Amino acid sequence: MISSVSAPVSAAAGHQLLGQPAVHPTLLAVSNPGGLIQSVDWVAIAPPLIAALTALAVLLADLFLPERHKKLLGRLTAAGLALALLALLPLTGGHPRATFCAQNVTGATDNAGCSYVADHFALVFQLLALGGALIAALLSLHTVDEEKLPSGEFWFLLLSSATGAALLPASRDLATLVVALEVVSLPSFALVGLRRDGRGGEAALKFFLSSVTATAVMLLGVSFVYAATGSLHLSAIAEGLGQAPGQLKPLAEAGAALTLVGFAFKVAAVPFHFWVPDTYTGAPLPVAGYLSVVGKAAGFAGLALVTSIAFRPYGHTWGLLLAVLAAVTMTAGNVAALRQRSDTAQGAVRLLAWSSVAQAGYLLVPLAAAGYAGSAHPLGATVAYALIYGLVNLGAFGVAALVGRTAPDNRLDDYQGLFARRRWAALALAFFLLCLAGLPPGVVGLFGKVVVFRAAVDAGLGWLAVVMAVNVVIALFYYLQWTAKLFVAPTTEATSGESRVPVSLAATLSLTAVGAVVLSVAPQLVLQVVSGSLF
Amino acid sequence: MNAVLIALLALPLLGAALTLAPATAFGPDRATQEKRALRFGALVTGLVLVLTVALAAGFDRAHASRMQAVTDTAWIPAIGVRFHLGVDGISLPLVVLTALLTLLCAVYSTRRLPDGPGVPSARVFVGLLLLLEVGMLATFVVLDLLLFFLAFEIVLIPMYFLIARWGSGAKVASANRFILYTLLGSAVMLLGFLLVGLKAGTFDMTALAAAHGHGLSHTTQVLAALAIGLGLAVKAPAWPLHSWLPDAHTSAPTVGSVLLAGVLLKMGTYGLVRVLLPVVPDGTATLAPYLGALAAVGVVYGSLACLALARQGSKGDLKRLIAYSSVGHMGFVLLGIASLTPVGVNGALFANVAHGLITGLLFFLVGALKDRYGTADLDTLAGATGAALYGRAPRIGALLAFAAVASLGLPGLAGFWGEVLAMFGAFDPAAGLSRPAFVTYMVLAGLGTLLTAAYLLIVVRRVCMGDPKQPAVVEGIADLRPYEAVSWTPLAALTLVAGLWPALLLGLSDPAVKHLLGGG
Structure with missing residues (x-):
């Protein structure tokens, strides 16, 4: 998460506390110490967080579980995803909750400066991502066994990817967005390649190359947009684009176009779709289903956020x-x-x-x-x-x-x-x-x-x-x-x-x-x- | 809330769902299962007919223009779709006709279901037939544009499988052509519906009809009328969008043909009357001359095609011939609608029902001939002098002759009134339409009636008459069997009743038509 907090430093604050040598002087240079400490809304970030924690738990458990109990990992994954889905429930009522905000004004309805917003859009896509991952996980329970896939790695990768997919629709700045998208993609390459035959390897490589190209193009676009508008926050970009000086216009436009091209790769829009059939056939079937739903949903969520806000x-x-x-x-x-x-x-x-x-x-x-x-x-x-x-x-x-x-x-x-x-x-x-x-x-x-x-x-x-x-x-x-x-x-x-x-x-x-x-x-x-x- | 219409849709739907039960629920061995499944189908469709008769009995004929037995509740509030059902004088006859034809088909199938290698079990058939009935009935009773679209689509899958599985000849290709053609039409129709709904702010047919095009600009109306009209014209079918029909009919099993001609085609013309005329009146008025022209061409084209098929040595298939005759008859219906006058539209609605009765009967008869002779090829049947049904199977021969003269529009039988009224409508079209053009269409349609008479009489001569002593394809064919008599007599009787007492139908449709056209 990016938290570009830039609280003003005030020298006056330090003087009031001079009589207390136990406190380190550099801390006292801040007028409003609470402004630096972000109050994280744990409930709002619970869905991706639970998925991520489950991923870590699975990875650790894999080290200690004897071979015959490895089946438990799959059940743990399913339970974790179900729990993450349940964590969506408290968020449905009331106005959208936001956290990781640059101007941390509590109770403000305007979430423009926040990096993570759990509004309806985010919740519905999180439902899709976590629900899709849960169904894919249930479908995989027997596949992992029968195809002799390494179970600890498989479940960890699936959960990591799901974490990214759940994080992405809630992120409201370009850096978080790109990071989330990569958290979706990187584990997917490995998931596709887990079936260690020729087809799986080829599928994973094709997927990897096209996806990395997309990321590179997207990052270039993001940097252009940042250069032109001076912000990574989606709503700030929208304002910045409107007021960008004339000579920066081409840069901003090129940046926007390149960012869109990157997302077009991710959603497998023509002409960036050639990896799809080979990747799906090479991957274990539940993984192919996962990619076709959750992977795609992540891409669409990002595309929707970037286009309709930024x-x-x-x-x-x-x-x-x-x-x-x-x-x-x-x-x-x-x-x-x-x-x-x-x-x-x-x-x-x-x-x-x-x-x-x-x-x-x-x-x-x-x-x-x-x-x-x-x-x-x-x-x-x-x-x-x-x-x-x-x-x-x-x-x-x-x-x-x-x-x-x-x-x-x-x-x-x-x-x-x-x-x-x-x-x-x-x-x-x-x-x-x-x-x-x-x-x-x-x-x-x-x-x-x-x-x-x-x-x-x-x-x-x-x-x-x-x-x-x-x-x-x-x-x-x-x-x-x-x-x-x-x-x-x-x-x-x-x-x-x-x-x-x-x-x-x-x-x-x-x-x-x-x-x-x-x-x-x-x-x-x-x-x-x-x-x-x-x- | 009114339980009758809901039950009317829920009953066959439930029946269709029950056919999914494991086979053993129907009986211990395959033969019993088949028999019981078919009886089950006849029972459910019979109950549906009883419901429609009750509906007709309770229908207030004095207020035939008012929607009756109305149910109106929200279904998908997010996109403004309401579960709105109701019948008026326009839809009631079609609802009864649908229930009747489905029952007759179910009864006929209990004895005469195509069987053989690769044909699925009778349970599947009954399930599809009941699902088809849901779609057909829903089309005539729903009063929401999106529900209408939904109902329109429900019939596609069952009819596809009826043709592709129980049909003959190039059945899969015909079924594909049927479903793709119709779906393309209905997808375009949906765009028209959405255009109307979004501009007018509601998908409710009664509200839209009451507004009578107010609040819709002329451009919107023309665009919507074009899109909706295109979709419905495929279904009707209007020339030149009819090319799926002859193949579908030729390949379909008898019951498929009967329902296709008797009900599915009516869905198109019903939609024109129910949606196009009242909802986008200006757009319809702009397009009416073109529709009229297509209708007139359709009448002449259909009868010329039939004449060509009826000729000796042309290897004409009887089912195909009747399919083309449907193109001609639906041309009259379209012409009546295009005239935009109460007379013409009433005629169109009458012809609609009459065509359902008569062509249903014709398809039953031809299907029976095909069963007996193993072919419907006219040349093979007729031989050198004629098939001589009068001599070999006098009852079937007489019924065929009866259906043929009813179809050619003999006064006193059902076929007469609809076509005459449609032509009357074209003779004096609504204000704003070019009279010379419509009079031309009327003359063309009149020519069509002559051609129709010509080919039907040729068919009667070649099939019913002839020398019974000449060698036939199959010797000693059976005459009318009891189950055939049971399933055909109602159609013949109703043809006679509608011909002698047209006020029975016209009295129902006239107030409703005037209401829809904005005159009463």
């Missing part, structure tokens, strides 16, 4: 940029997903990877609309859509993990007739896919798309809405083909003899499926973020 004065410019990016991203992702053949190895994961690229395009639409509308209001659509997408996408990865147990190749053809073999898994996958496609009975997916369309139409981005409509139709084709495969009647009856499903996997799948069904009946639960104020 670069607000340039709204129309980045609005157009993001709109074009959204259109290209969804089209490229969908077309690539459409071209997936049903008999290629890892076809299912590749399809999910490309579809997640396309979904990133939909998620960008309200961000672009926010640029056009000049307010943060449309962001609610991105938040709602991200929540819905996160739930159903993790569910789909969960079923893919289930199928992957008996069919390691995970081709799309391996899903043929799944309904006859594993009735509930097939029904769940069909529901998740239809939610992703946005077609009833996946009602919640449909309304997710509706709010995104609504944001676009409201901001006057009619062309983008039409592009998205066409894309939704393209996407339906491959989702539906996959869904239809599940229900093909088996040609042979000899389908018994399937291995038992691990309890943790079954429980996670039912959790996500029930969640998706409940949200389909009562979409208000998730869509309420559209109408409320975020910041």
Whole structure:
């Protein structure tokens, strides 16, 4: 955290205390000693903090636990994440809590100078990050065992990454933002590479290189922005950009553009998306699900914060940029997903990877609309859509993990007739896919798309809405083909003899499926973020 | 809150959910399971029909323009979606028609469900049929634009699987074409809905209809009417957006064809009347001449296509022929709507219901022929002189001839009134519309009726008449079976009733139409 406290030094303060030699004189040079000591709002930072502490606990416990008890680490991780989720509850009421503030005025409603703000935006994204991590952790419980992954490292990395993802949406200055983003990314590289085969190594390397490039570009942009505006705090940057002297304008604009490019890498927007399919197929499946939801959510949270707070004065410019990016991203992702053949190895994961690229395009639409509308209001659509997408996408990865147990190749053809073999898994996958496609009975997916369309139409981005409509139709084709495969009647009856499903996997799948069904009946639960104020 | 409409939607939904129960819940062995599942489907759809009859009986005919049996509660306040249901004189006949056709299909399926390798179990079929019914009924009773969109989408997945799994021929390709075409249309329609809803501040259809376009600029209205109209025209279907229809019909199983033609097409024209006319009247008036032109072309095109298919040696498929005839008949409906007059719109609504009855019957009959002969190819059926159904299966032959003359618009049968009124509407279109243009459309539509008569009579001659002694594809085909009689008689009877007593329907729709057009 950055705490750029610059309390004025007053010589007069020292004289009053001269008669007390026990006190060191340098401390007395400060007029207001309390101003230096930041009062940290522990409740506000509890969610990321609990995740971080659990990570350390797991790392330590790994040293002392005998091999046969290593299973406990996974449970500890899940418990820690659940606790972190519970820590969100006290923050929901009342006005946003903030901490690590530069001008530490207690009780002030304006959180402009604070580095950590737990407002609605932050809370919803923390819910997504921690909840997504929890589901991914539950999905991983058996994977760690079966694939012989080093369990202490795996759980520590997962928790560290989740900590970063929980910290990021609450951070309100560029330095914290970049640090948080790196805390998300760095453990992810290792997570992807943990499966020590050729594919995992390649996946991790690709992921690492593209991500590091993005960070480098982003840091360059951040330094330009700092040079031009003299601040790292997002709201101060917004003011600084408005008042920047003429000769610094190009610098500020270049800085803003480079920062956005960095984030575009992180959310895997076209043309920075090439790492996605290889990374997802190389990673253990729950990790791929984690990356597609939590990793992406972190990127979107950062992008939303930077664009709608810091670069607000340039709204129309980045609005157009993001709109074009959204259109290209969804089209490229969908077309690539459409071209997936049903008999290629890892076809299912590749399809999910490309579809997640396309979904990133939909998620960008309200961000672009926010640029056009000049307010943060449309962001609610991105938040709602991200929540819905996160739930159903993790569910789909969960079923893919289930199928992957008996069919390691995970081709799309391996899903043929799944309904006859594993009735509930097939029904769940069909529901998740239809939610992703946005077609009833996946009602919640449909309304997710509706709010995104609504944001676009409201901001006057009619062309983008039409592009998205066409894309939704393209996407339906491959989702539906996959869904239809599940229900093909088996040609042979000899389908018994399937291995038992691990309890943790079954429980996670039912959790996500029930969640998706409940949200389909009562979409208000998730869509309420559209109408409320975020910041 | 009114329980009837909620029960109307909840009942089939619950039934569909119950079909997900493990197979053993339906019986010990596969044959019993299948039989019980199909009976279960017939039972649920029967209960739904009873509910709709109760709804119709309790309907206050004196106030047919008022929404009745209304339920209005908040569902998703965040985006202003209300769970708003109700029926008036426009939707009531369609609700009853939907429930009736679904029941008849369920009854028909208890004996005649396509079976074979690769065909899923009957439980799945019943589940899909019930889900389809939820979507169809919901389309006609919801009064919120976004709910309407939702209902519109609900029917897609069940119909897709009905065609792709229980169909014949290039069924998967046809099903894909059906769903992608319709989804593209409805996605564009959603954009129109959102435009209207965001500009007007509400998605409530009754509120929007009451405002009658107030507060919406002309540009907004034209844009919204274009987007909504495009989506509905795909569904209706209007020429030239109809190309998904013949394939879907040719591949679909009999019940799929019946519901597709009998109900799904109506969702498009119902939407035009319910949404387009009252909500964006200025935009509709701007686009009406174009819609009228497409309708007139559709009438002529549909009947010419049928004539080509009915010719000897053209390898015409009977199901395909009836599908094209639907394009022609829906052209009349669209023409009536485009005239923007109470007469025309009433005619359109009447033709809507009549087409549902008559074409439903025709598809049942052709499906039965296909079952018996193994093909619906007209040339194969007819042979050199004709299939001679009058001689071989006189009851089926008579019913086919009855349905054909009803379809060509013989006075005294249901097909007549709708088309005549639609043409009347076009003869004297609403103020502000170009009369010469509409009179031209009317003349074209009149030409269409002649062509329609021509091809239907050719079909009757080639299928019903002929020499019974010439060798046939399949000898000794069965005449009308009991379950067929049960599922077809209501349609034939209603065709006759609607033809002899048109006031039954017109009395319901007329006040509601006047209300929607802003005249009463």
